[in-house]
Amino acid sequence: xxxxxxxxxxxxxxxxxxxxxxxxxxxxxxxxxxxxxxxxxxxxxxxxxxxxxxxxxxxxxxxxxxxxxxxxxxxxxxxxxxxxxxxxxxxxxxxxxxxxxxxxxxxxxxxxxxxxxxxxxxxxxxxxxxxxxxxxxxxxxxxxxxxxxxxxxxxxxxxxxxxxxxxxxxxxxxxxxxxxxxxxxxxxxxxxxxxxxxxxxxxxxxxxxxxxxxxxxxxxxxxxxxxxxxxxxxxxxxxxxxxxxxxxxxxxxxxxxxxxxxxxxxxxxxxxxxxxxxxxxxxxxxxxxxxxxxxxxxxx
Numbered sequence: 001x002x003x004x005x006x007x008x009x010x011x012x013x014x015x016x017x018x019x020x021x022x023x024x025x026x027x028x029x030x031x032x033x034x035x036x037x038x039x040x041x042x043x044x045x046x047x048x049x050x051x052x053x054x055x056x057x058x059x060x061x062x063x064x065x066x067x068x069x070x071x072x073x074x075x076x077x078x079x080x081x082x083x084x085x086x087x088x089x090x091x092x093x094x095x096x097x098x099x100x101x102x103x104x105x106x107x108x109x110x111x112x113x114x115x116x117x118x119x120x121x122x123x124x125x126x127x128x129x130x131x132x133x134x135x136x137x138x139x140x141x142x143x144x145x146x147x148x149x150x151x152x153x154x155x156x157x158x159x160x161x162x163x164x165x166x167x168x169x170x171x172x173x174x175x176x177x178x179x180x181x182x183x184x185x186x187x188x189x190x191x192x193x194x195x196x197x198x199x200x201x202x203x204x205x206x207x208x209x210x211x212x213x214x215x216x217x218x219x220x221x222x223x224x225x226x227x228x229x230x231x232x233x234x235x236x237x238x239x240x241x242x243x244x245x246x247x248x249x250x251x252x253x254x255x256x257x258x259x260x261x262x263x264x265x266x267x268x269x270x271x272x273x274x275x276x277x278x279x280x281x282x283x284x285x286x287x288x289x290x291x292x293x294x295x296x297x298x299x300x
Contacts, residue, residue, distance in 0.1 A: 007063070007070040007075045007143075008063075008067060008068075008070070008233075009225065009226075009230065009231050010231060010232065010233055011067065012060070012063070012064045012067060012233060013064070013233065013237075014061065014064045014065065016233070016237050016241075017057050017060040017061045017064050018061055020053075020057045020237070020241045020245065021054055021057035021058045021060070021061055023245055024050055024051075024053040024054035024057060024245065024248075025054045027050055027245065027248045027249060027252070028047065028050035028051045028053070028054055028248075030252060030272070031043070031046065031047040031050055031248065031251070031252070032047055034252070034255055034257065034269050035047050037267060038255070038257035038260065038261070038266065038267045038268060038269060039260070039266060039267075040255070040256055040257040040260050042092060042095040042096070042099070042256075042260075043092045043095075043096075043251075043256055043257075044092070045088040045089075045091040045092045046088060046089050046091075046092035046093070046248075046251070048088050049085040049086065049087075049088030049089045049092075050085070050248050052081040052082065052084065052085040052088065053081065053082050053085045053241075053244060053245075055077065055081050056077060056078050056079075056080075056081035056082035056085070057078070057082070057241070059073075059074040059075075059077035059078040059081070060074070060078040062074040063075050063078055072141070072143075075140065076137070076140040076141060079136055079139065079140035080133065080136045080137055080140055082240065082241070082244075083132055083133075083136040083156070083217070084129055084132050084133045084136065085244065086163070086210050086213060086214065086244060087125050087126075087128050087129035087132065087163060088129070089206070089210060089244070089247060089248075090121075090125045090128075090163070090166075090167060090170075090210060091122055091125045091126075092256075093170075093203055093206060093207060093210075094117075094118055094121040094122055094125065094170060095118055095122075096199065096203060096256045096259065097117075097170070097173075097174055097200075097203060098114070098117055098118045099256065099259040099260065099263070100196050100199055100200060100203075100259060101114055101117070101177070102263060103188075103194055103196060103259055103262050103263060104181060104186055104188055104189050104194055104196045105186045105187065105188035105189075106177060106180075106181045106186050106188075106189070106196075108186075109176070109177045109180040109181050109186075110173060110176075110177050111172075111173050111176050111177075112173050117173070120166075121166055121169075121170050124162060124163070124165070124166030125163070125166065127159075127162050128159045128160070128162045128163035128166070129159075130159070131155055131156070131158050131159030131162060132155075132156055132159035132160065132163070133159075134152075134155055134159075135151075135152045135153065135154070135155030135156035135157075135158070135159055136152070136156055137152070138151060138152025138155065139152035139153055139156060140152075153221055153224075156217075156221050157218060157221050157222060160214055160217055160218040160221065161218065163214050164211070164214050164215065164218065167207065167210065167211055167214065168211070170207070171204075171207050171208075171211070174200065174203060174204070174207075178197075178200055181196075194262070195258060195262075198254055199254060199256060199258070199259060201254070202250050202251060202254035202256075205247075205250050206247040206250050206251065209243045209244070209246055209247040210243075210244070210247060212239065212243060213239055213240055213243045213244060216229075216235070216239035216240065217240065220235070220236075252269075252272050253271060253272060255268065255269035255270075257269045258270075
């Protein structure tokens with residue numbers, strides 16, 4: 001048996017850990033089904049993030065059952081996996097916004113050059129993922145090593161700041177794009193029934209939840225392990241576990257497979273249930289061809 005330590009400054013709740021392990025398992029399984037059936041591959045990172053959350057809370061169940069004589073591995077897994085998961089959510093959200101630009105032909109309304117948009121935001125996301133992952137690993141394995149704990153905490157804080165900065169710029173970019181395209185709709189938006197607004201609203205909702213969670217985690221790490229936020233676990237369940245679960249739920253009902261289908265055809269998710277929208281997809285593509293002079297000439 002490995003070394004045992006008392007790693008929680010409170011008696012952790014087994015019921016809460018089981019609840020979120022089950023919830024994340026269910027939503028991740030459904031996202032996996034939706035992903036594979038619709039081939040919306042740019043949402044892989046989002047789905048993996050859900051599994052990371054589930055693994056983290058399964059590890060917490062193990063750790064809770066060991067309390068107060070905890071072993072290190074489940075505690076470390078519980079600390080790291082939910083900490084880095086939101087960076088995976090963000091990566092897919094950035095790519096979904098890129099699809100909206102293409103579907104609406106609204107690239108000109110983006111304050112970030114479209115060819116650089118995904119690269120810039122995903123770079124920031126990867127940087128945040130790496131920093132938070134490294135820092136979280138150091139924090140989770142520091143135990144009585146104060147210098148390692150402090151260094152790890154500062155690295156996590158840096159990763160969360162990077163995430164907040166890039167995510168804030170992303171939300172500003174999306175908002176400016178939305179205002180511009182509503183004020184001056186592109187020809188594509190005027191001549192087709194593009195569902196871009198509901199997908200933007202889904203991105204706004206999920207982005208706000210991720211932003212709120214990141215602000216909470218930053219405050220929690222800055223205040224330290226003896227702060228009120230760290231000494232009462234319900235704060236983390238509400239501002240971390242619950243908010244990230246809600247972010248996953250949003251995309252069950254407004255799934256980005258519709259954006260992919262508008263570009264490539266195929267199946268989409270509507271109200272959680274898989275349906276074939278071949279007629280809508282073909283209608284959109286027909287309208288696109290009719291809106292192109294060369295295509296119209298070729299049909300004569």
